[in-house]
Amino acid sequence: MEKTASVSGAQTIHKAISLLKFIARFSGEGARLIDLVRGMEIGQPTAHRLLQALVAEGLVKQDTSHRYHLGSLVFELSLTSGHHFNLADICTPVLKKLADETGDTSFLFLRSGDDAICLAREQGPYHIQTPVVPVGSRQPLGVSAGGLAILSALSEQEAAAVLKAITPRLVMFGNLTTDRVWEYYLKSNAVGYAAISNRAAPGVKGVGVPIIGEIGTPIAAVTLATTISRMTEERIQEIIPALNEAAEQIDVLLRQF
Template sequence: MTTVQSLDRAIELLRLISAEHKSGARLSALVAASGLAQPTVHRLLKQLVEGGLVMQDAQRRYRLGHFAYELGLVASTHFHLRDQCAPYLARISAETGDTVFLVVRSGADSFCLDRQSGSFPIQVLTVEVGKRRPLGIGGGGLALLSFMPPDELPDVLDRIEPHLHAYGGLTRETLLGLIQTARAQGYASITNYAVAGVTSIGVPIRDRGGVVIGAISVSAMTARMQPREGLVVQTLQREIAGLQKGL
């Protein structure tokens, strides 16, 4: 195994561990999710533990370690997207009454950076802050996937395809159809695949150069969302246009 291969595999393990940040990740789960042999995973984890990037708790589950926390604190001073988006998320949730999510891309995953609940009695809390899911899942994740550079799409689809079926039986072919529709209409819409009976609408956030740096989505029960989809899209597009002027 080359040094580059070892680094790539260690990074993938860190992603998998961060996805289970609340409960912790078992060795067997990391082996299954990574597709690596158990001795390889164990060796890489040992090195990550020694470096402080990973720790083991009393139940022998793996979690991100103190050095990962320190790196996050240092890096956070250069990433202000969550703070910049906060007032826009608040306005969108207040106007729609529904839950609003801010997600960013992390490799082949979407990562939930923030969430704002609305005033409607039934809120759809499909993903927690700090949680990651394969790109294409949820309105924000589908927006990130649909509006990424086209040359990156085939590789990302190859990486996420093994995980799609767990989300309502989603297939690569169905996802490609959703991507095509999103590109044609300028926003992403997905129903049932993340959570049954839920529709999520996502719009990408672009920097001054037109590069997609995140997405904001609104999720609600499908019966509530369908007759209001146009209004929700208008609200998202208006607020994101205002946000982008300040980026």
């Protein structure tokens, strides 16, 4: 009985991996359920059951047209295979240019499930710097400018699910509430960038924009941070073009990587 169960489990894993490989062939347009059923010669109930499990784990994502794409977890797992420092090195020239041009500290945040990881950081020439978020630190989406930028690029349904998951941890960040993060999300989603202060670090304000992957999922964010008094609304509008340019450049590098 145990041997039979082991064989059945191995076959299921094999089918799931084959399904991931098949979905990868469809690149940007995504795969329909019928494409998977016909291409892999498996029954629709089996395909649907495997897809549901893969979606639940973040290995597959279904878009609004009901097509399937590789999920963000596939990207995250590839990064955790030992290439974090290579990726940071690859993106460093873009971050350094951004910091030099604006004078402030630039950051690259990477999405990891419901969190944002600070992957790289570069200080600018302005006499007051705010390198307060350590490289390698992890915070819930919505707390730092990078995490909020990533959250803001999610659909309301996805963002609500993330917020529900991170709510117990929000109290650690200046008594941040679920309602307040939702307000930040709605505003950031509407304007296309995130701005938040006194959350990831006291006295510091960060501004960030999301980096969207090939299948429309936010996978990272690039941000700038400085003192609250320096990061005025006027200054934010001045640096948004530079942030967007840096995000586009890093997106190209991530795709190549």
